[in-house]
C-alpha cells in the first residue's frame with residue numbers, strides 16, 4: 066500500500082521543491098557508498114579446546130590432461146578436487162571446524178605438461194559462500210588479481226553488501242603451463258614470510274626479535290621490540306588472530322615500518338616509547354589454512370578473559386611481566402583485522418585510560434588527512450568480560466585501545482598510505498600527550 070501511495074504522489078506532484086528534494090535524495094543514495102555498520106555485539110563463548118580437522122596434503126594428479134593441483138605449502142586450503150569434463154574441474158574448500166564464520170580461505174598450486182586453459186569451479190561446505198577474490202602468483206610472493214573477465218559468480222546473493230551479496234560458488238578461467246601458478250583467496254602471508262619480515266627489521270640496532278611462547282602445535286610466538294631495552298612508556302600491536310585477515314596484516318606491517326623508520330619523528334618517538342609487536346598471533350591457523358580458529362579450535366579473539374589458549378596466554382604473560390619488571394605502562398594497544406570494509410572498533414571515549422581521548426583524536430586526524438575518507442567508528446562501553454584483545458588492553462592495562470579493521474578489498478596501496486599516515490599522526494599525538502602526563 067505504502068509503495069503505491071508514493072508512486073501516485075510522484076506523478077501528481079506539483080511542488081517543484083519537493084521533486085527536487087526527492088531527486089536529490091535519489092542522487093545521494095546512488096552516489097554514496099553504503100557505510101559498513103559493523104558486527105553485532107560479540108557473544109561470550111567457552112574457549113576450552115575443541116578438535117580441528119587438518120587438511121590432507123599432497124598432489125591431485127589428472128594424468129589424462131597432464132594437470133596437477135597441489136596444496137603442499139603453508140596457508141589456506143584445498144580439500145578436494147574432481148574433473149568434470151575435458152576443461153572443467155571442481156574444487157572443494159572446507160573449514161577446520163564448525164561453527165565458523167564466512168571466511169573460506171582457499172589456495173592451491175597448479176601446473177600442466179602443456180599450455181591449456183581450464184575452468185575451475187570453487188565450491189564450499191554447506192551454507193558457506195565464496196568471499197575472497199582470486200589472486201594469482203608465479204612465485205608465491207608477488208600477486209595480481211584475476212582478470213574480471215575470467216571470473217564468473219554463480220548463484221549470487223541479492224544484496225549489495227556483506228555476506229548476503231556473496232555468490233555460492235565461482236568459476237575461474239586459468240591458463241595452465243609448466244610454470245607453477247598459485248591461486249589464492251588473499252596473498253599468502255604464512256609464518257615463513259612473516260618471520261622473514263621480522264628478521265629483516267632486526268637489522269636495525271633498536272629492533273630485537275624474541276619468542277614469548279609456543280602455539281598449540283609448538284610453533285614459536287615471535288615478538289619484536291622497537292625501541293628501548295628498559296621500557297617505561299609502551300605500546301602493544303598484534304595481528305592475525307584470524308588467519309585469512311591478510312589486509313589487516315599488511316596495514317600492520319606498514320604501520321610498524323613507519324614506527325621503525327629513520328624519520329625524525331620516529332627517532333624522537335622511540336626515545337620516549339617502546340613498541341612491542343606480535344604480528345602473527347595464530348601461526349598454526351595461518352599455516353594450517355584455518356578460516357578462523359587456532360589449532361585448539363578456538364577463536365583466539367574470544368579468549369582474552371579466560372586465557373585457555375597458549376597464544377593469548379603468552380601475550381598476557383608478556384604484558385603483565387614487562388609492566389611488573391620495569392614499572393612501565395601501556396598507553397596504546399591496537400589489534401589489526403580484516404572485514405567487509407574499513408571500520409574501527411573503539412572503547413567508548415567516556416571511559417578514560419592512561420592517555421584519555423587518544424584514539425578519538427587520532428581517528429579524527431586520520432579522517433582529516435585523507436580527503437573523502439569517512440570510515441565507521443564503532444565505540445563500545447561493554448568491556449567485561451574482557452574476551453577480546455581490545456578490552457583486555459584497556460581494562461587490565463589502561464591502554465587506549467582499538468580494533469583496526471581493513472576491508473578485504475581495500476586497495477593495497479591505500480591501506481599502506483593510511484597505515485603510514487596513521488602511524489605518523491599517532492606518534493605526534495602521543496609525544497604531545499605524554500608531556501602533560503609525566
Ligand SMILES: [Zn+2]
Pocket residue numbers: 307310402403
Ligand atoms: Zn578478525
